[in-house]
Amino acid sequence: MHREQEIQADLRPYLGDDQIAFRTSVDGFLSRHATPDYVRECDEHKRFPQQLVDGMAEQGYFAVTLPEEHGGVGGYLDMVAMLEVLGYHSVALARYWNMNVNMVGGALARFASDEIQRKTLPLLAQGKAFFAFALSENGSGSDAASLTTSARPDGDAYVINGTKMWITGALQADYFLVACRTDPDAKPHDGISLFLVPKDAGGITINPIDMLGGHAIRTCEVVFSDVRVAADMMVGPLHKGWRQLSTVLAKERVALGAICTGAAQAAYDLASGYAVDRHQFGRSITQFQAISHKLVDAKTLVDASRLLVLRAARLLADGEPCSAQASQAKTFASDAYVQIATNGLQVMGANGYCMEFAMQRHFRESKLFQIFGGTNEIQRNIVARDLFS
Ligand SMILES: Cc1cc2nc3c(=O)[nH]c(=O)nc-3n(C[C@H](O)[C@H](O)[C@H](O)COP(=O)(O)OP(=O)(O)OC[C@H]3O[C@@H](n4cnc5c(N)ncnc54)[C@H](O)[C@@H]3O)c2cc1C
Structure with a gap:
């Protein structure tokens, strides 16, 4: 049996005809545009695959799993149907999609205010705004709840200080979803809040880090120095970020x-x-x-x-x-x-x-x-x- 037919036989109990057809169309698009030479050159030259990301956006792939009212389409089964094919052609691109749409887009769709959603999700669905997810720090990796980046209230804003490590796609991001400690006296899991911080907020420095792989989407240190963000950019309730x-x-x-x-x-x-x-x-x-x-x-x-x-x-x-x-x-x-x-x-x-x-x-x-x-x-x-x- 041909490989794709064999795979589809495994997929059938879980995916409908539409999802399998979607998988086939994503595969067709990537076979034409994510050629082995293009993917190799992006990795070798540490070059962001802008052309491919733009093409994916045109195809509507950045809308998958987002809410319909913000231009989204499809659910988690569509997501895995698409991601397997993305991973087949370009691991870096698949990771970029996951971090933008599944992680940050998913968090905003579920927890952000209506205003943040209206401002960001339609742009993400069209591939016109991009995000990075900033949780890890030098001292807090697996023990992520021990993070020390702080957000201190100041009038109608919060002031963020701290350094996030290993942040994927920071160079391309328009916004960072940043996990901050808002209650230093609470137990580690209880005093964390999430903020959506625009890159142009002032006080953000991004330093790319050389890694073993994933060169097409750089991994970065992101330093927040007295970054002032409006209180209404908090995502979800205060102290409930974990x-x-x-x-x-x-x-x-x-x-x-x-x-x-x-x-x-x-x-x-x-x-x-x-x-x-x-x-x-x-x-x-x-x-x-x-x-x-x-x-x-x-x-x-x-x-x-x-x-x-x-x-x-x-x-x-x-x-x-x-x-x-x-x-x-x-x-x-x-x-x-x-x-x-x-x-x-x-x-x-x-x-x-x-x-x-x-x-x-x-x-x-x-x-x-x-x-x-x-x-x-x-x-x-x-x-x-x-x-x-
Ligand atoms: C390329 C890359 C991209 C990344 N992108 C992002 C990103 O976009 N945003 C972000 O926030 N983070 C990102 N990360 C960070 C990633 O999530 C952390 O590296 C990961 O959580 C592990 O933390 P650590 O590296 O500090 O390892 P540590 O936590 O220091 O762990 C070291 C070792 O100890 C083991 N260990 C620790 N605790 C336990 C335990 N309780 N039981 C058993 N073993 C244990 C670990 O499994 C590991 O083997 C990225 C990392 C990489 C490498």
């Missing part, structure tokens, strides 16, 4: 699982196609069991990742609790992606290690998914709590 963040982070894990599944499929396709054509000792290297078993394991991991992601996405779409299932999907799919990229590189020998082929990028980018969006150790803690407490 509860809002928890809903955002669970949705992120489903999305990251979908991205890893697509990216792992791409790494598998590359390795298996290469292995069929590569001949040594007078035969295709797929005839050596050491190679064919690696490829069989890779295919099994991709298929299993897809099913775990679809299960979590279905629960999310139905409004059911899915925190543990989202963590399982994210952990499994990212571990699978790392294993497939590592073995795929081995299957391709020196060409796997060569910058000309995409496998080295998968090797670098896959590792990221075991770290961000909550490390896989933290995800396992979440599942363990669900099982045993």
Whole structure:
């Protein structure tokens, strides 16, 4: 059976005809515009894929999952149908979409005032305003609730001071969704509030950081020095930011699982196609069991990742609790992606290690998914709590 037909057979119990047709059309668009050369050049030259982002916006992809009244369309099953294909063609682009629409757009749609929603969401849906999600700090990563960036009330405004780390897409962002401590005396989880801070608020410095992968969308340090933001830019109730963040982070894990599944499929396709054509000792290297078993394991991991992601996405779409299932999907799919990229590189020998082929990028980018969006150790803690407490 052709690969796409096989995948669609797995998708059918979860996705409707419209969602599968949507997946096919996104795949067609990206096959034409996110060519391997374009994606490689953006990564090599640390160049933001502006042309591709503009094209995606024109297609209406930045509207997926946003509320209809603000120009949005579709739900979480459409999201995973799209993200798997985005991850297949460009991991960086898929992460950018997730951070803008699923995380910040999702938080604004659920918790922001009507005025903020009216001002920002239609622009996001059209790809005319972009966001960054600023939670992590040097001292607070996995223990995110220990953050120290402060927001101090001052008349009808708040004044923000602190440094956020590892902020994806900060250079392109028009707004930052910033998690701040608003009650220094409360328990860590109880004194946090979220603010939507315009980049031109004054007092914001952005410093790109060199990372192992994901070069097309730079990761940055963002320093807030006496940044004054109107009190009505608070997103959700005062001191309740942690509860809002928890809903955002669970949705992120489903999305990251979908991205890893697509990216792992791409790494598998590359390795298996290469292995069929590569001949040594007078035969295709797929005839050596050491190679064919690696490829069989890779295919099994991709298929299993897809099913775990679809299960979590279905629960999310139905409004059911899915925190543990989202963590399982994210952990499994990212571990699978790392294993497939590592073995795929081995299957391709020196060409796997060569910058000309995409496998080295998968090797670098896959590792990221075991770290961000909550490390896989933290995800396992979440599942363990669900099982045993
Ligand atoms: C490329 C990239 C992009 C990112 N983008 C963003 C972004 O846009 N916005 C943002 O806010 N953040 C972002 N992050 C930050 C990311 O969310 C954090 O890196 C992540 O939460 C882990 O925090 P840490 O790196 O400080 O690791 P630490 O928390 O210091 O953890 C170090 C190690 O200890 C382990 N560990 C810690 N606590 C426990 C525990 N209780 N049980 C078991 N093991 C534990 C961890 O799993 C890890 O292996 C990004 C990170 C990267 C690498």
